[in-house]
Amino acid sequence: MQWNSGIDADRSYYPAKWDFYFKYWPFGGTEPAYFSVARTDMPCHDDGSGPDASGNCSTYVAGPQPAGNWKYFIRGHLNIAQSLPGYMPNPTDLYIDSSPSAFTSP
Numbered sequence: 001m002q003w004n005s006g007i008d009a010d011r012s013y014y015p016a017k018w019d020f021y022f023k024y025w026p027f028g029g030t031e032p033a034y035f036s037v038a039r040t041d042m043p044c045h046d047d048g049s050g051p052d053a054s055g056n057c058s059t060y061v062a063g064p065q066p067a068g069n070w071k072y073f074i075r076g077h078l079n080i081a082q083s084l085p086g087y088m089p090n091p092t093d094l095y096i097d098s099s100p101s102a103f104t105s106p
Helices: none
Strands: 002-004 016-025 036-042 056-058 068-079 093-097 101-105
Touching: none
Parallel strands: none
Antiparallel strands: 002 056, 016 036, 016 068, 068 093, 068 101
């Protein structure tokens, strides 16, 4: 799985991690109401490196999975504690969710 990190020159100073959420339901079944968490606090790449030259991150999603429908989104979080005054609570993360994406597996 690959996604754009959202890390640019203004954000490269902050430690970042990502969470992976998904829904699965078999063909002809009912879509679940809620997303499940597959992984949390992922580095940009499984080897711990940062975004590639295009700003992309990637991870391996275990399989094989049964045929059906999938939706997923990535939640990014930046720890901005180092930029806050000392009286602010730490750690402080900013979160943003990607738009959900969908696919089917045969």
